[in-house]
Structures are given as C-alpha cells and as structure tokens.
Amino acid sequence: MKDGILAHAIVVAAYGVAAWLRWQQLRPQSVSEGKGERLAQLLTPLALAAHGTLLYQSVVTPDGPNLGFGNALSLVAWLATLIGWLTTLARPQPGLLAMLLPAAAVCASVPIAIPSPHTLDAVNRPLATLHVAVALIGYAMFVVAVLQSVLLLWLEKRLHHGSLGALPAGVPPLLTLERLVFQLLRGAFAMLTLTVITGAFFSEALFDRAFRFNHKTVFSILAWGVFAGLLFGRWRHGWRGRTALGWLLAGSVLLLLAYFGSKFVLEVLLGR
Numbered sequence: 001m002k003d004g005i006l007a008h009a010i011v012v013a014a015y016g017v018a019a020w021l022r023w024q025q026l027r028p029q030s031v032s033e034g035k036g037e038r039l040a041q042l043l044t045p046l047a048l049a050a051h052g053t054l055l056y057q058s059v060v061t062p063d064g065p066n067l068g069f070g071n072a073l074s075l076v077a078w079l080a081t082l083i084g085w086l087t088t089l090a091r092p093q094p095g096l097l098a099m100l101l102p103a104a105a106v107c108a109s110v111p112i113a114i115p116s117p118h119t120l121d122a123v124n125r126p127l128a129t130l131h132v133a134v135a136l137i138g139y140a141m142f143v144v145a146v147l148q149s150v151l152l153l154w155l156e157k158r159l160h161h162g163s164l165g166a167l168p169a170g171v172p173p174l175l176t177l178e179r180l181v182f183q184l185l186r187g188a189f190a191m192l193t194l195t196v197i198t199g200a201f202f203s204e205a206l207f208d209r210a211f212r213f214n215h216k217t218v219f220s221i222l223a224w225g226v227f228a229g230l231l232f233g234r235w236r237h238g239w240r241g242r243t244a245l246g247w248l249l250a251g252s253v254l255l256l257l258a259y260f261g262s263k264f265v266l267e268v269l270l271g272r
Contacts, residue, residue, distance in 0.1 A: 007054055008112050012105045014047035019101035026095055044085055044097060051078050051108050058111055061119060065129060068118035069263045070111035072136065077107035079140035083184075087144065091172050091180060095151045100144070116267040131198050138191030139255060141184055146252050148181045149245045156241070182234060185248070189227050192255070196224050219258030226251035 021040035055075055059065050067075070081104040084096050120129050155174055199217070230247035233239040239247070 011050045015105035018043035022098035064120045068116035069267045070114045074107045077104045080143040099147045135195040138188045141188035145184045216262045223251045223254035
C-alpha cells in the first residue's frame with residue numbers, strides 16, 4: 001500500500017511540475033522558455049508513461065478490468081492528457097496541456113484516495129468491455145474538446161486586446177484551432193452515438209440484462225441531444241465562440257452526471 005501511495009505521489013508531482021512549467025510559458029515575456037520548456041517537454045511523456053503503468057497495474061486484473069469510480073476517472077484523465085499531448089505535438093496549442101496536466105494530477109490520486117473496485121467480466125462479456133472502452137475514450141475526447149474551446153476563446157480575447165504577440169511562437173491560426181475543436185467533437189460524438197445505440201438496443205447481449213431507463217440513460221440521451229444540436233448549429237448557422245462553448249459545456253456536464261455521477265453515487269456513497 002505504501003509503495004502504491006509513493007508511486008502515485010511521484011506521478012502527481014511529475015504532472016504538477018510539468019503543469020507549473022507550462023503555465024510559466026504562458027506569462028507575457030516569459031523567461032522560462034529555454035531549460036524550462038525542454039524540462040516540460042520531457043516531464044509530460046514521462047508522467048504519462050508512469051501514470052499509464054499505474055493504471056495498467058490497477059485496471060488489469062485476472063478477473064477482468066477493474067473500472068471502479070477511481071480507476072475510471074483516472075483513466076479518462078490519462079486518455080485526455082495523452083490525446084492533448086499528441087495534439088500539441090502536431091499543432092502547438094499553448095495552454096492546452098497547462099489545463100490538462102493539473103486535472104490529470106488530481107485524478108491520478110483518486111484511486112488511492114477513493115478505492116471502489118468494480119470488475120467487468122471481460123472473458124464472458126468482451127463486448128461489454130469494448131462498449132465501456134469506447135465510452136471512456138469518447139469522454140476523454142469531449143474533455144479535450146472543451147479545454148480546446150476554452151483555449152480558443154482565451155486566444156481570441158488576447159488577439160482583440162492586441163496581446164497575442166506575447167504568446168510563444170508557432171501558434172496556429174485561430175480558424176485552424178477552431179476546426180481542430182470540431183474535428184475532435186465529431187469524433188467524440190460518433191463514439192457517444194455508438195455507446196448510446198449499443199447500450200439501448202443490445203443491452204441483453206452486452207450485460208445480460210434488459211435495457212433500463214434510469215438516470216444514467218436519461219443523462220446520456222440528453223447529452224447526445226445537446227451535442228447533436230451543437231453540431232447542427234455549427235453546420236447550419238456557423239456557431240462558434242461562446243455559443244459553441246456553452247453548448248459544449250452543457251453536454252459535457254450531462255455526460256459527467258450520466259457516467260461518473262451515477263458511479264460515484266452507487267459505488268462510493270452506496271457501496272454497491
């Protein structure tokens with residue numbers, strides 16, 4: 001147990017230092033670019049690798065994947081940070097990892113702070129495991145899309161105030177960043193659609209039980225409707241900026257309540 005706490009503490013510290021360095025780079029006329037930037041670039045993948053190793057040890061069990069509340073939350077944070085890191089390698093987005101890394105640091109400690117084992121029978125129900133995996137990847141993509149939207153609004157605000165030149169060099173055009181947000185959103189929406197459809201129409205094949213219209217289902221369908229409305233508004237009316245972010249946040253909150261809200265109540269509060 002002590003080894004586990006120490007390992008998680010090291011991961012949290014690595015994320016924390018990397019996040020601090022990333023935030024320093026966002027300061028106007030930052031002097032942290034040289035060694036600080038290189039250290040941040042090194043620490044981020046190292047923290048991801050260490051976090052991924054801990055997740056593998058915690059999630060992969062002989063009885064099947066342990067995806068209780070803590071592990072699921074930590075896994076989504078890891079996936080979101082991994083997606084964000086890979087995204088920034090392709091297109092520099094100053095600020096994205098500065099927002100993702102602190103969240104990853106907090107979530108990485110949850111499995112130790114709130115242990116709540118919930119094992120899936122991957123041998124007898126492989127499709128159920130695949131269903132959950134697709135859902136978690138979709139959730140992570142939505143997280144990155146939300147933070148990319150926040151970053152985009154921040155960059156637009158700095159541009160309007162004439163202070164965009166203080167940012168690190170290599171920032172893509174804002175329209176390019178906006179397209180990246182909606183590309184990610186469309187991918188996440190496709191995964192959510194697949195999750196909702198399979199959960200509704202193939203519940204017995206997946207979980208050996210009939211479809212149940214419960215709080216999780218209601219929030220998931222509402223979230224799907226909000227995201228569908230956002231994508232339609234983008235296509236039909238060209239929604240962007242605060243309007244798009246508002247819809248994206250609303251759908252993300254509903255999705256958070258659908259999965260993690262229900263898991264927290266059932267597994268942590270009620271101990272089921």
